[in-house]
Every structure is written in structure tokens, then in C-alpha cells.
Amino acid sequence: MTSPIISVRNLTMAYSDNVIQHDLSFDVQQGDIFVIMGGSGCGKSTLLRHLIGLQRPATGSVSYGQDDFWAASPDAQDQLKRRFGVLFQAGALWSSLTLAENVALPLEEFTALSREAIRAIIATKLALVGLAGFENYYPAEISGGMKKRAALARAMALNPDILFFDEPSAGLDPLSSRRLDDLILQLRDSLGTTIVLVTHELPSIFAVANNSVFLDADTKTMIATGDPKTLAQHGPDGVRSFLSRGEPL
Amino acid sequence: MNTPPPTAHVEFDRQDTLLRVHCSGTWDWNSPQPALPDASAWAGLTRVALSADEGGDPDGALLAWLLGLCRVAAGHALSIDTAGLPSGPQKLLALALAVPPQTDHPDDPNPGFFESLGKISLHVWSDLPLALAFTGEVVQGLGRMLRGKARFRRRELFWLIEANGPRALPIASLISFLVGTILAYMGAVQLAQFGAQIYIADLVAIGMVREIGALMTGVILAGRTGAAYAAQIGTMQVNEEVDALRTLGISPIDHLVLPRLLALVLMVPLLTLYAGVVGIIAGMLIATTVFGVGLREYLHETVLALSWTHILIGMFKGTVYGALVAFSGCWRGMQCGRSAQAVGEATTSAVVTSILLITVSASVLTIVFQRLRW
Numbered sequence: 001m002t003s004p005i006i007s008v009r010n011l012t013m014a015y016s017d018n019v020i021q022h023d024l025s026f027d028v029q030q031g032d033i034f035v036i037m038g039g040s041g042c043g044k045s046t047l048l049r050h051l052i053g054l055q056r057p058a059t060g061s062v063s064y065g066q067d068d069f070w071a072a073s074p075d076a077q078d079q080l081k082r083r084f085g086v087l088f089q090a091g092a093l094w095s096s097l098t099l100a101e102n103v104a105l106p107l108e109e110f111t112a113l114s115r116e117a118i119r120a121i122i123a124t125k126l127a128l129v130g131l132a133g134f135e136n137y138y139p140a141e142i143s144g145g146m147k148k149r150a151a152l153a154r155a156m157a158l159n160p161d162i163l164f165f166d167e168p169s170a171g172l173d174p175l176s177s178r179r180l181d182d183l184i185l186q187l188r189d190s191l192g193t194t195i196v197l198v199t200h201e202l203p204s205i206f207a208v209a210n211n212s213v214f215l216d217a218d219t220k221t222m223i224a225t226g227d228p229k230t231l232a233q234h235g236p237d238g239v240r241s242f243l244s245r246g247e248p249l
Numbered sequence: 250m251n252t253p254p255p256t257a258h259v260e261f262d263r264q265d266t267l268l269r270v271h272c273s274g275t276w277d278w279n280s281p282q283p284a285l286p287d288a289s290a291w292a293g294l295t296r297v298a299l300s301a302d303e304g305g306d307p308d309g310a311l312l313a314w315l316l317g318l319c320r321v322a323a324g325h326a327l328s329i330d331t332a333g334l335p336s337g338p339q340k341l342l343a344l345a346l347a348v349p350p351q352t353d354h355p356d357d358p359n360p361g362f363f364e365s366l367g368k369i370s371l372h373v374w375s376d377l378p379l380a381l382a383f384t385g386e387v388v389q390g391l392g393r394m395l396r397g398k399a400r401f402r403r404r405e406l407f408w409l410i411e412a413n414g415p416r417a418l419p420i421a422s423l424i425s426f427l428v429g430t431i432l433a434y435m436g437a438v439q440l441a442q443f444g445a446q447i448y449i450a451d452l453v454a455i456g457m458v459r460e461i462g463a464l465m466t467g468v469i470l471a472g473r474t475g476a477a478y479a480a481q482i483g484t485m486q487v488n489e490e491v492d493a494l495r496t497l498g499i500s501p502i503d504h505l506v507l508p509r510l511l512a513l514v515l516m517v518p519l520l521t522l523y524a525g526v527v528g529i530i531a532g533m534l535i536a537t538t539v540f541g542v543g544l545r546e547y548l549h550e551t552v553l554a555l556s557w558t559h560i561l562i563g564m565f566k567g568t569v570y571g572a573l574v575a576f577s578g579c580w581r582g583m584q585c586g587r588s589a590q591a592v593g594e595a596t597t598s599a600v601v602t603s604i605l606l607i608t609v610s611a612s613v614l615t616i617v618f619q620r621l622r623w
């Protein structure tokens with residue numbers, strides 16, 4: 001078996017003294033579509049923030065390959081972070097920059113590419129997410145669904161190894177969310193990117209997700225990990241009823 | 250059909266361990282609500298049965314009253330029978346009682362005066378280490394900048410310079426002119442008693458150039474720029490834009506704070522100088538038109554009074570105030586919570602912090618320069 005791309009060991013997450021989740025241990029493998037599940041407020045976004053190096057674990061570790069993130073030097077941490085693409089819940093595009101500049105910023109910061117090359121990359125990435133020709137729009141001038149797609153283009157700018165999504169379809173109409181959904185899958189298929197996402201609303205993602213972790217708000221720890229399709233059949237009651245939307249088991 | 254009695258009415262009927270509550274009449278929010286039974290009345294009960302007339306609750310007042318009653322009953326561990334209620338209120342009551350109320354309340358949003366005062370004091374005290382930590386980060390960022398490792402967009406810097414330099418000129422002109430006028434008047438009234446009006450020139454020149462120009466510029470920037478910085482960065486916090494920078498390994502300090510600090514530190518000495526000149530012109534107008542000082546004499550006296558020391562000290566003070574304003578604005582912005590209200594609070598506290606720091610440093614600097622006899 002290949003070594004996991006992310007491994008979480010005995011992770012406890014807390015805001016000052018308030019423990020959100022404790023004793024989380026799971027692995028994400030290369031090429032996985034990994035879903036973080038759980039009720040509202042149970043700590044999914046918080047877990048995601050721990051996985052992308054924004055929040056330091058209270059105890060336990062988050063490692064990428066062999067590298068324990070919080071044991072690494074700041075420079076090494078920055079190196080690791082550049083392997084991630086993150087799509088935040090509301091897109092988090094930089095509002096003072098145009099879409100083109102948003103995609104360009106990581107490229108300008110971390111590559112020595114020429115202006116022409118950067119311009120070509122911007123055009124490609126925006127076209128991939130269906131926003132060709134929107135280079136000079138500001139985030140405030142486009143719709144919510146378009147913002148998320150633009151943010152996806154930015155997240156892909158550096159060809160990340162792992163893409164992280166926080167509730168990508170939240171706040172989108174069914175059609176836009178379906179499009180985003182398809183887009184994510186196509187990206188995985190064509191680029192082989194590992195995908196970690198928080199969601200409970202993307203049926204077709206569920207269909208292809210091959211790994212997951214389920215966080216429970218009452219016991220404040222994970223109650224299951226594994227393929228959601230298996231969990232839907234044989235998981236603990238809480239998980240099965242969650243996956244069947246509360247239909248009687 | 251008899252019309253229901255006009256006002257809300259409740260009958261309590263106790264039968265052994267059962268309390269029957271019958272509500273009649275038309276309930277509305279404008280008439281006083283009947284009182285709940287007092288604490289002693291609940292002892293020994295096990296069950297409450299509710300009933301009410303059909304159509305007596307046009308605007309939800311009865312439902313609210315029943316809900317209050319049920320909460321108290323639940324607090325005494327009584328079982329509640331709603332079968333006697335009309336079907337509408339019965340279903341609504343079932344919905345409202347389905348989930349028990351949250352018990353660990355957040356802090357009282359309307360604390361009393363002394364509680365607020367205490368909280369603010371604790372807040373200021375606990376701010377201190379945070380301010381020091383932020384200062385440390387900014388100093389590290391400055392180190393990176395000097396080694397050419399901190400990168401930010403040059404266009405952003407130019408934009409910030411324009412927004413906080415040239416665009417501050419109108420308000421800086423107005424305030425400095427008025428302050429120069431006031432200074433000249435105040436001084437002249439006293440000096441004229443000795444026939445020494447000519448010294449208005451010294452008073453205004455040294456006062457404006459060395460102290461007040463810098464102070465006024467600092468205060469203007471606190472309101473104008475400090476607030477804007479806090480709002481800009483605070484909004485970016487709310488939208489997770491700052492997190493988006495961090496996840497790319499781009500330091501928000503380098504990218505957001507340094508250009509803002511640099512823009513102010515570059516612009517403030519010039520603004521201070523400008524404020525001094527405008528103040529001197531205002532003083533000159535007053536002295537020559539109102540107090541009969543000759544224009545040539547005034548200019549001559551101004552030149553005699555001013556030394557490079559005064560000019561440089563003024564510019565130095567201005568720079569310090571500008572840096573403090575940029576620091577406060579950026580710091581409060583970076584500290585901002587994740588809501589629109591938090592942005593408002595960040596803005597306010599940026600201005601308050603700026604003015605506080607300016608005042609303290611003005612006193613310290615004045616004393617230091619006095620001691621140095623500069």
C-alpha cells in the first residue's frame with residue numbers, strides 16, 4: 001500500500017478551552033475523494049482549517065506524506081501549503097483584484113513565469129471553470145456561483161496536489177451546484193488531484209467519494225471513517241440515518 | 250351564536266394533582282396578559298391540561314402565553330396535555346416545545362455600566378501582549394522587506410499612497426488653516442498687551458511646524474486612514490480573504506500591512522510639512538490684516554524663528570504618529586472577528602487606539618526633546 005497523502009493522528013481541535021472534536025485519526029490516500037461529514041456546527045470547517053495549516057492542533061498531528069506540518073519550519077510549512085488549493089465557503093476572492101489578478105497572484109508570487117505565460121495560464125484556468133472572457137471583472141461584479149468557480153480557478157493556479165472545498169454547493173441554486181459538482185469530478189478525473197471536501201449536499205459526489213470521516217457533535221469525536229457507500233449500508237446508526245436523510249433505517 | 254368575551258381570560262381549576270387551564274376570550278398583544286400561577290401553586294401537581302376556545306388567538310399572544318406556561322410546567326416536571334386546544338395552537342405548541350431551550354447562554358448582551366467598565370479594562374489589559382506580538386510580526390516583516398524578501402503588489406502601494414497622501418490634502422488644508430488662525434488669535438490677544446504682536450510669527454511658526462502640524466495630521470489620519478485600514482483588512486477577514494492568502498503561504502503582514510505602513514510613513518512627513526506651511530499662512534493673514542503687523546516683518550520673523558531642528562522634529566513626530574495610525578488600523582483589522590458588526594467595532598477601535606497612542610507618544614516625545622534641549 002502507498003503511504004497516505006494526509007494522515008491525521010489523535011487530533012484534538014479546540015478554540016481556547018472549548019474542545020470541538022478530539023481523538024481524530026484517519027488517512028487520505030492519493031487520488032481519494034474524501035468527504036468530511038457531520039451535522040451543522042460539529043466542527044467540519046474547523047477540521048478543514050486544521051488540514052490546510054490555518055489552525056494549530058491542540059494535540060495530535062497532521063502530516064503530509066512524511067512531513068508533520070507543525071513540526072516543520074515556517075519555510076517548509078509554506079512549501080507544503082503551496083501544494084494545496086483551497087476553495088473557501090464564500091469563495092474568498094481578493095476583492096480589490098480582478099479575476100485575472102486573483103488567479104495571477106499565486107503565480108506571480110511563487111513562479112518565475114513570464115507575463116505571457118501567466119496570461120495564458122489565467123485564460124486556460126478561467127476557461128476550465130466556464131469563465132472565459134471574465135478576466136477583467138471584479139469579484140463584486142459576478143454572481144455567487146461564478147465567484148465559487150473563479151475561486152476554483154485560483155485554487156488550481158499552482159496545479160495543487162490536493163484540493164480542499166468547504167461546502168462548495170452551499171448557497172447555490174440546484175443547477176449551479178450541479179455544475180460545480182460535475183466540474184470537481186472532471187478535474188479529479190483529468191488531473192488526478194486528491195480532493196477533500198466538506199459537504200452534505202452533493203449527491204453525485206457522494207456517489208464517487210471513496211473515503212470519508214463522520215464527526216459527531218454529541219460525543220465530540222469521529223464515529224466512522226471509510227467509503228460512504230459502505231457506511232450507508234453497514235455504518236453506525238447515526239451515520240446511516242444521516243446518509244439516508246433521516247429516512248427510517 | 251354568542252360572541253366571545255372581549256378580553257383574554259384564564260380559569261385555573263385544580264383537581265387533586267391535575268391543573269386544568271382554560272383560556273377564553275380574544276387574546277391580543279395590546280391588553281395585559283394574565284399572570285401565571287405563582288410558584289407555590291405548582292406544588293403537588295403532576296399534570297396540566299390546556300384548553301382554549303376556537304379563534305381566540307388572532308395574533309399569537311395566546312400561543313406565547315401558553316408557551317411560557319408550558320416552560321414553567323416543564324420546569325416542575327409536569328406532563329402537559331394539549332388535547333383541549335384548537336388544532337392550530339396545538340400543533341404550533343408541539344413544534345415550539347419539540348426542542349428544549351438552549352441552557353448555556355452566551356454573555357448577557359446588555360451588561361450594566363460597571364460590568365462594561367470592568368470588561369473594557371480587562372480588554373485593554375489583555376490587548377497589550379497581542380499588540381506586542383503584532384509589533385513583533387511587523388518588525389519581522391520590515392526585516393524581510395529590507396532584505397528584499399517581502400513582496401507586495403507595487404500597484405497597491407501606489408494606490409495607497411494616492412489615497413492617503415494627495416487625497417488627504419483638502420481636509421488637512423482646512424484643519425491646519427483653522428488651527429493656524431486660532432493660534433494667531435489666541436497669541437495675539439496676549440502679546441498685544443505688551444505691543445509684541447510681531448511675536449505672533451514665532452508662536453505660529455514654531456507651534457505649527459514643530460508640534461501642531463504633526464498632531465493635527467496624526468488626528469486627521471486616524472479618522473481617515475486608520476479607520477479605512479481597519480475596515481479594509483477587517484472585511485477581508487470576514488470574507489476569508491486573509492485566510493486565502495495564508496493558505497498560499499503568502500504572509501498577510503507582507504502583503505497587507507507593510508504597504509499600508511509604508512504608504513503612511515512616506516506621506517506623513519510631507520503632509521506635516523504642508524500643514525505647517527498652511528498654518529503659517531493662516532497666521533500671517535490674521536497678523537497682517539487684524540493686528541497690523543507688516544507682511545515683510547512677519548516673514549522675516551518667521552524665518553528667524555524657524556530652524557531646521559524645528560522642521561525635522563515636526564516631521565519626525567508626524568512620521569511617528571503616522572506609523573502609529575497605520576499600526577492601529579492594520580492591527581485592529583487583523584484582529585477583526587467574522588461578522589459585519591465586528592468590522593464596525595474594528596473601525597471604531599482603530600480610531601480610538603490611534604488617538605490614544607498619538608496622545609501618549611506626543612507627550613513622551615515632547616518631554617524627550619525638551620530634555621535633549623533640541
Ligand SMILES: Nc1ncnc2c1ncn2[C@@H]1O[C@H](COP(=O)(O)OP(=O)(O)O)[C@@H](O)[C@H]1O
Nearest residue numbers: 015018020038039040041042043044045046047
Ligand atoms: N473562531 C471561533 N472561535 C470560537 N469558536 C468557534 C470559532 N469558529 C467556530 N467555532 C465553534 O466551533 C464549532 C464548530 O464550528 P464549525 O467548524 O464552523 O462547524 P461546521 O461543522 O458547521 O463547519 C461551533 O460550535 C462553533 O461555535
Ligand SMILES: [Mg+2]
Nearest residue numbers: 044045046167
Ligand atoms: Mg462550516
